[in-house]
Amino acid sequence: MAQKLVIDPVTRVEGHGKVTVHLDDNNKVKDAFFHIVEFRGFERFIQGHPYWEAPVMVQRLCGICPVSHHLAAAKAIDQIVGVDPDDLSLPAQKIRKLMHFGQVFQSHALHFFYLASPDLLFGHDADPLKRNVVGVAMEHPKLAKKGILMRKFGQEIIKLVAGKRIHGISTTPGGVHRRISAKERNYFLDDKEIPSADTMIKWSVEIIDFIKEYHKKNKEFLDTFAAYPSGHLGLVKKENGFLELYDGVLRATDSEGNITLDDVANDDYNEHFYESVEKWSYLKFPYLKHLGREKGWNRVGPLARLNVCEGIETPLAEKEWLAFKAETNGKTNNSTMHTHWARLIEILYCAEMMKTILEDDDILSNDLVRKGKRRKEGVGIIEAPRGTLIHHYEVDDKDRITRCNLIVSTTHNNEPMNQAVRWVANNVLSGQPKITEGMMNQIEVVIRAYDPCLSCATHALGQMPLELVIYDQYGNIVDEKLR
Amino acid sequence: MKNCDNKTILIGIGNCGREDDGLGWAFLDEIKSKLPSHFDVEYRYQLQIEDAELISHYDAVYFIDAHKDTLENGFNCEKCIPVKTHHFSSHELPPETILFLAESIYDKKPESLIIGISGESFNLNIGLTEFAQQNLKNAVSFFEKNQLHISSLQAQ
Known part of the structure; x- marks a missing residue:
């Protein structure tokens, strides 16, 4: 009898989504979908607002990565x-x-320590009562303490x-509101009231050592679980x-490392991307125009960024990046679970x-705002924790926003x-006579x-009302399972 | 930035954009200018795991939140006991779990009270109902007369 399995909601992610798996008469998988069931509408309701309100309003998309939206909008404005971007004063930059x-550092720390580590530390099949951040705090208090303080540092x-x-x-159009004082920056450097930036670097190295050790012990799982060829997209330094x-x-x-988008300027993004829609999801599916919907989609985020870049400017992260690249003999890495490893290398990069x-005296300067000649359009692209984030605004002569296009990181990662x-x-569910909670x-x-941010800041702890409903081919419920 | 030498912290929980859910914040707004220097205040939409680290630096903690029930005098004040609770979402981390984590991870157990203040409407709107405002007044008055005094003595 044909069946449909439903996971609703998906847990320990930002926002709300559900998964449906469609089985045939022999319990073989016919298809599977990850549905995003929220609708936001920011692109529409920001129209008519004065352009300077955009960085303040659009950051309300999210409680985890508001800084990314704030900055992407600010760059466009x-x-x-x-x-x-190059005309911004150095202190403002x-x-x-x-x-x-700070934002990427705290977001990555939140994801690894709070959301992802329970699966790695306790295993897929562990009791959900234990497989959560409270369980991590109880059984791995040293790790939990570091995770909490790393997130706190970023915040x-x-x-x-x-x-x-x-x-x-x-931000303010053309700059930032205020400088940093010497006293304020010393708070992060002197290791007195909170662990210092040096301590953050040290702990970041330690957590990378943890994932490398985990990889040694679980190589097959990390290398092969949900590994599949894909394109990879990210920003790189133009120089x-x-x-x-x-x-x-x-x-x-592409999945072999061949360039499919060659260092394109932000303003030109629209010439290279299309977004398609599917009736079963509110999330669009971006892809490169010249490759088409079937072949033009890309992963974004830590794994993609470490794939498309040619190096890292900070010494410790560069060393870890080289070790990471060595795992695939310098080739493009398509192992989905290596995204955790890549994320931790980025944590180290951010700490450095x-x-x-913080040690740069430019941040103490009052040279904060620049002015230029008014334009009607602006594009801001930034690498948010979860990947490439695009904000595009058009305004009229009365300073009102007339058009807004947002392609958020998780949208790229939809496909x-x-x-x-x-x-x-x-590979796991198909043909199984019984579907377990661990499956x-x-x-x-x-x-x-992928650390998806499905729109806002909802995090679930692991023990949650996960509902599995089995339907027959006529839509009748055959069996239900709740946890 | 918090001065960690301070001994007492008041954490107001809620959302002032949801009518009476803003009672926790409104309590802090009313009281913070009257607090001695060794008191800190923090506004929270919700408690998070890292708040266990925050309260581990204090000797006493007050959690102030809106209460959905109608309470005698419009509020209650109860001792918070550490409990390893388990909720569906980290949005639902209760004070008892934060206290439990502070004790488990940081080996600190600050004296802790929960002040619940009755609200009646929690819709999308800014501003407290008259019912909530009266209850807030009662709770603030009680705190000024009793808890503030007790905690001040504790801190000496």
Whole structure:
């Protein structure tokens, strides 16, 4: 009898989504889908608002990565007032980057320690009562303490720059509102009130050592689980192709490392991307125009970024990146579970960059805002924790926003996540006479590797009302399972 | 930035954009200018795991939140006992779990009270109902007369 398995909601991710797996009469998987069931509408209701409100309003898309939306919108609005990224004052650039590195650092720490580590530490099949962050805190208190303080460090950096940890305001068109004081920066450097930036670097190295050790013990799982060929997309520094999170050019490669998007300027993104829609999801499916819907989709986020870049500017992260690349003999890495490893290398990169910027006297300067000649359009592209984030605004002569296009990171990962879900459905669930909770969790494990931000800041702990409903081919419920 | 030498923290929980759900924050708004220097306040939409680390630096913690039930005098004040609870979402981390984590991870168990203040409407709107405002007044008055005094003595 044909059946449909439903996981609703998917847990330990940001936002709400569900998975359906369609089985045939022999319990073989016919198809599987990752549905995003929320609708936001920001692109529409921001129309008519004055352009300077955009960075403040759009960050309400999310409680985890508001800084990324704030900065992507700010970069676009800079252009509306005639200021290109390179024209921003150095202090403003560095203060914005400091906040951005703090954001990526805290978001990655949140994801690894709170959301992903329970699966790695306890296993897919562990009791959900234990397989959560409270379980991690109980059984691995040293790890939990570090995770908490690393996230806190990133949040405190955001609070320093933007006034508060969530939905603060730092930018103004063409710059930033305020400088950093010497006393404020010493708080992060002197190792007195909170662990210092040096300690963050040290702990970041330790957590990379943890994942490398885990890889040694679980090589087959990390290398092969939901591994599949895909394109990879991210920003790189325009001068040398190195990892770039704040402002660079767009580069994409195919699964073999061949360039498919060759260092394209931000303003030209629209010439290269299309977005398709499917009736079963509110999330669009972006792809490269010249490759088409079937072949033009790309992964974004830590794994993609470490694939498309040619190096990292900070010494410790560069060393770890080289070791990471060596695992695949320098070739493109298509192992989905290696995304965790890549994310931790980025944590180290952010820690090193935060220290570098905090020690830079430019952030003490009052040279904060630039002005230029008014334009009607602006594009801001940034690497958010989860990948390439695109904001595009058009305004009229009365300063009102007339058009807004947002392609958020998780949108790029829509097709990759669906591919991953199908991989697990075909390789784990298909043909099984009985579907266990551990099997269902493996679908969530692979989704979590992408750290999807399905719109807002909802995190689930692991023990949750996961509902599995089995329907017959006529839509009648045959069996239900709740946990 | 918090001065960790301070001994007492008040954590207001809620959302002022949801009518009476803003009672926890409104309590802090009313009381914070009257607090001695060794008191800190924090506004929270929800408690998070890292709040266990925060409260581990204090000797006393007050969690102030809206209460859905109608309470005698409009509020209650109960001792918070550490409990290893388990909820569907980290949005639902209760004070008892935060206290439990502070004790488990940081070996710290600050004196802790939960002040619940009755609200009646939690829709999308800014501002407290008259019912909630009266209950807030009662709770603030009680705190000024009793808890503030007790905690001040504890801190000496």
